[in-house]
Amino acid sequence: MRRFISHDELARDSRFIRQDNSLATVLSLLPDDVDQVVEAFERLDPMIAVSVRGTAAEPLYEEYGPAFGLVVLNEPLEPDAPGIETRLVMRMHGIFLGELQALEGAGRSLWDFPDAPWEFKMNMARQCWDEARHVQIYEKLLERLEGKIGMFPESTFLFECCCHDDPAMRVAGVNRGLEGLACDVFRDMIRYAEKTGDDVMKQAVDYVLADELTHVRFGSEWVRAFTAGDPERYERVQDFRRQVDKQFSFGGSRSDRGDAAIPIARDDRKEAGFTEDELDELAQLSAGGPSRETMRKAAQILRERHHARRRAASEGAPA
């Protein structure tokens, strides 16, 4: 078996289809400018149209156009929000996929770095079991929402961003970047479950969150261990972590901003070993990008253009 596989080599059964990862990268780089957001999504429209075909996202695409993801990502989960059932299932499906890729990432860390210290291997082995349970937990939670595995396309963006060939960068990406994002998302899910009185979801996600704190701690400790006595390497690892954190902020949707859909879970992250300085830095680097208002305006324009194209097509005239 080779070491270091690419994200597009992650094995999946026939239920899954893939989404082009460039969407997530583009989203993380967008400025706070309606025209540029619109232009970016117009450019990606053909790719998005293909990736949603035959999935549960297709009706969303038909309704909102290529920016349906903005509606899902950018708006906070509130029990009485429009389309909340679909958005909740879509988020749950996304978390399920994130756990699956985290399981695969932890497993590959065992295989890809055979000369790593034994304690590192023990931590990664433990993480394999934890992530495997998380996959099972989110499959159950998805079923409770009447969702199905494979109903939305999968972006392998998380694995692609995190799984670096250097073990220090790997743990910085997977255990601090990805698992840190998981802390933010799961705290938000717990808040949502409290609002809706869903005790099953609240308890299950709370257990998962507890595991994630342990995984972030693994990351914090191994970044220090792998870079001990090598400040230059430490700085490279920190730069990589910043880059991953920027990508995982989805243009500010995950940030400390007042209009963030997913706030940074500061208390959970502190318990997991993030320092105040790191959290301030995360808040700063995730704060850039389009505001919710910009996203809303862009989504509205994209929706109108999408419907105009559909009308023109049905009337046989060029759009």
Next chain:
Amino acid sequence: MSGTPRLYPGIGPDERTSFQPYSAFDVPEDLRELHGRYDVEATARRVRNFRYTHEWIAMILGGWIATIPELPVKTGLGKIVWESAQAADALGKRLPELRAGRNAATASQPPNQGYADLIQEVARPESPTDTIEKIAGMFDVLMPHLVEVYEETIRATDAICDAPTIELLDGAVRHLRRHVAWGGDVLARLCDVGGDAARERRRARAAEVRARLEACGGVTGTLPGRDA
């Protein structure tokens, strides 16, 4: 104080306690004898071989998770990875107790190059189409072989002097039996779906790995029942 039974012996012959003189093996009756096939050095060598195998099992299964399309197999392997790593860890902690050096807890060693090559052969399948080959090599051949060798070691090592090793292997066997049963269930299901062609793949892969295992003598370099 004469006439009161003594609780502790004194210095004179008439200052004994009155407690019954049992042997260390009388209550309850213990028929074990001080006899074992392996001395301290041989046991340390075997433990290093066992640890080597469990470390590689954890690494191989971890690497396979991303390459296997069947979701229940991915999640099932997650737990086996952890239990294999725990077995390696526990075996490693036994090494300093066997005079293998205070820093020997992470020492792994194959018995010979043939066995090291066998482990790499078990790890070789990587395509998403190879789930049967992956599981058959590991769960039909390597793990049952470990069960056989560990049970033989438990029987043959000194039951009193080497009891800590026996305890470790006893726990490892319990887990390995569960893993083998899980792998058997996975293969049975894949073969039910894949029919005769799948069953033939399972048989061929197991035969291929078993032949290499027999050629190198397995995890200790000597197959059970055959003297070196």
